[in-house]
Amino acid sequence: MDGEKPFTTAEMISQMMILLSAGHETTTSLISGLLYNLLRNPEQWQAVRDDPKLLEAAIEETVRFTSPVQMEPRVAKEATELGGVAIPQGARLNIVYGAGNRDERAFADPETFNVQRPQVGRHLGFGWGIHFCIGAPLARLEARVAFEVLRERLPHLRLAPGFVPEYEPSFYFRALKKLDLVWDR
Numbered sequence: 742m743d744g745e746k747p748f749t750t751a752e753m754i755s756q757m758m759i760l761l762s763a764g765h766e767t768t769t770s771l772i773s774g775l776l777y778n779l780l781r782n783p784e785q786w787q788a789v790r791d792d793p794k795l796l797e798a799a800i801e802e803t804v805r806f807t808s809p810v811q812m813e814p815r816v817a818k819e820a821t822e823l824g825g826v827a828i829p830q831g832a833r834l835n836i837v838y839g840a841g842n843r844d845e846r847a848f849a850d851p852e853t854f855n856v857q858r859p860q861v862g863r864h865l866g867f868g869w870g871i872h873f874c875i876g877a878p879l880a881r882l883e884a885r886v887a888f889e890v891l892r893e894r895l896p897h898l899r900l901a902p903g904f905v906p907e908y909e910p911s912f913y914f915r916a917l918k919k920l921d922l923v924w925d926r
């Protein structure tokens with residue numbers, strides 16, 4: 742914008758690093774989470790297969806339920822109080838979007854994955870406010886395309902018998918280590 746200094750090389754490299762990491766692991770985890778959430782709820786998998794309009798809801802419900810980005814750091818600009826806890830100026834905080842996404846005051850039966858949930862897109866999985874995820878439209882598009890291609894090419898996709906989910910040991914990301922699937926040719 743007029744009057745603003747251009748990025749320095751260091752700032753540009755930092756932006757590229759953010760874009761690469763923010764745009765890769767997150768969507769991988771969204772797509773694997775979407776498949777896992779639907780395949781272990783076969784009636785919801787069937788409903789989404791039969792009604793393409795439900796796919797959008799399934800993607801949003803996965804962003805809420807799985808919350809691929811669990812938290813983001815902040816520094817308190819001024820002293821405040823939140824939920825009865827005093828937060829001093831300068832305190833370093835982790836805003837846990839994943840916890841907000843399972844808050845029973847905001848979501849009925851929050852521990853249940855439900856693509857028919859009312860106001861399904863009203864979650865914190867892409868953040869909130871000025872730092873709302875710049876890549877949200879791309880992430881939603883990638884998940885939709887991946888699901889549509891898999892639905893068409895592998896119609897009898899299912900979880901491998903005995904599959905036990907294991908997650909990466911990370912506070913920040915919620916990502917399956919792997920997803921074992923089987924299908925008929």
Ligand code: HEM
Nearest residue numbers: 763764767768771809810813866867868872874875876880
């Ligand atoms: C499922 C996929 C994704 C999830 C769950 C996700 C989640 C988030 C969250 C929670 C934030 C807010 C950070 C904050 O509050 O400080 C954020 C910001 C951001 N995301 Fe994503 N993201 C996803 C995909 C992407 C993609 C595909 C890109 C880019 C190609 C991207 C780029 C960014 C960037 C650059 C920011 C920082 C925006 C800012 O600070 O103004 N994200 N994302």
